[in-house]
Amino acid sequence: MTGPERLRAALRETLRETLRETSRAEWVDAALAEAGERPETISRSFAQAGRRAGRTPLPGVPGWTADEATRALLLAALPPDRAGAGIADLYHHGDADEKQAALKALPMLAVGVAGLPLLHDAIRTNDARLLAAALGPYARHLDQAAWRQAVLKCVFMGVPLIAVDGLEERADLELAEMLAAFADERAAAGRPMPADAAALLDRLTREES
Incomplete structure (x- = not known):
């Protein structure tokens, strides 16, 4: 497992444990599934993550909160050929929290120098x-x-x-x-x-x- 894969796995596991059996967990699961199947939905989910996933710090993954992890995992769910353009669009149209999450997600994405x-x-x-x-x-x-x-x-x-x-x-x-x-x-x-x-x-x- 590569470094980016380990980070994705750690974020997903810790996020599930932190939000376990709550409506927030259900929303995250649905948003991630939808991003993989219908990438055009990601902008809505990305913007809603702070409210729907919450901003709880994730134990075991220092420096990450639930909304940041959700946004990073949403980006990782995009098809590889859409990841570069997708993260750029979300970054430039996002607020400071969304921009920060996009930057932190970059090491997890196969975007090269894009x-x-x-x-x-x-x-x-x-x-x-x-x-x-x-x-x-x-x-x-x-x-x-x-x-x-x-x-x-x-x-x-x-x-x-x-x-x-x-x-x-x-x-x-x-x-x-x-x-x-x-x-x-x-x-x-x-x-x-x-x-x-x-x-x-x-x-x-x-x-x-």
Whole structure:
């Protein structure tokens, strides 16, 4: 079983357990079945998920709520040839919660690099939740320059760097230089660097030395 398949299975199992024998569980099952059989229905179900599935955090799948899991599973139920266009349409017409769920779903979908425009859009926003979601596992598709800028924006906006997937592996000397320049700006303004960013800069500097 691949990573995306394991995540889908974990979300589905935990969602069923969390909503067990409730009207919400019945609605989720029906919506997922309908999305597979009639993909044109997904926009309605995607928008309704917050109200119909609820926003309960899912135990065992940190960082996911019932509505996010439902939306991700709806996207995963789309036929492969419609997944790319489907997620783009739902992202651009969705509210912040729907956008965040679409971004978190990207690693589960066989869309290749087709989801990159969504990441770039999220990174341009000033919504910390979207920025954090954009730097999940799918961010491996970002080129290094775009990825560094996104990490620096996390530091600027106070998004905890624990949200950045693969940070330890991808952080490099150029990112260290960018962080050092930002630290100097902060110091000149009498403001400290976030502790996680300062620790990352210290590690990168020591490794270079």
